[in-house]
Amino acid sequence: MASSFSSIFVCNVFLFLQISMLLVSASMDHNNVVPFVRALTGGYVCAPYVSIYTSQIWGPTRDCTICTAYCYGACDALRTQHLNTQCTPVGDNLFCECCCRLPAPPPAPACPPPPPCPSPPSSDTCETGDxxxxxxxxxxxxxxxxxxxxxxxxxxxxxxxxxxxxxxxxxxxxxxxxxxxxxxxxxxxxxxxxxxx
Structure with a gap:
């Protein structure tokens, strides 16, 4: 039972990834229409400095799951994490808008170790034994x-x-x-x- 469940899960994940890749590659043939979006949707905006905005028109269709798959694939292609999706019908097409979380900034470099203590200066004055x-x-x-x-x-x-x-x-x-x-x-x-x- 457990092995059949894991096989189904793996197949579903694989299918989802294939659809996402197909949608992302297909999106390369479409233009990003941000000015058009702002007029249509009132300016769907992602949180600045936290996320990336991307969009795509798909159609003819009314199936918003295409937008979800596109957004997951687009965020993955940008090496970011999917935050949210907005699907807006435009005539016979769908306008998909996505917010992708920017990766966390790399950690600050470690401070270099402190310089070693200077060795005591050699005495340049006459001492006992000289x-x-x-x-x-x-x-x-x-x-x-x-x-x-x-x-x-x-x-x-x-x-x-x-x-x-x-x-x-x-x-x-x-x-x-x-x-x-x-x-x-x-x-x-x-x-x-x-x-x-």
Whole structure:
């Protein structure tokens, strides 16, 4: 009993879909006459921003089930859902008007994940465990201090963290301060007067 009922149901649905497709394809040959409709029916209007209006004249006939089938098929072809149908006799024909529900707008895109927390800045000041050296050089150019610091840190296998240059006892003497991090030596303070090393 259940299988015969489901077969009948499937056949009816299939028949309804075929009729709807036939009516929609046939409607492609007819013109949509919205200005004419407004004069005839007083302006059958669907809810704005919620639905789509479509219409078609069929005939000669007085069978309003054609309008129902047309409207279901037309709404389906528009990928919308049928809301309601109005069938108005016009002479020997029928004027079918349909409202189809617009699809729901897509959901708003998900917010992107927040950016990761910034990593703490690496310290660029001399800290406990770094190697600090200081010297005075007979030079009027701070580039000599910078080169001395790079060489000093390189010899220790570390990298320059801080490199400072100041005018010494005269304009031809530079006081160089250097801090290295990493490498093989621990904290030390070297003070000296030299010509580069």
């Amino acid at each position: 190697t600090y050296t200081e010297t005075t050089m007979p030079s009027s150019d701070c580039a000599a201090c910078s080169n001395w610091c790079k060489e000093d840190c390189s010899e220790l296998g570390g990298r320059v963290i801080e490199n400072k240059c100041a005018i010494g006892e005269s304009s031809f003497v530079r006081r160089c301060k250097c801090c290295c991090r990493g490498g093989k030596s621990g904290p030390k303070i070297v003070l000296g007067l030299g010509s580069g090393k």
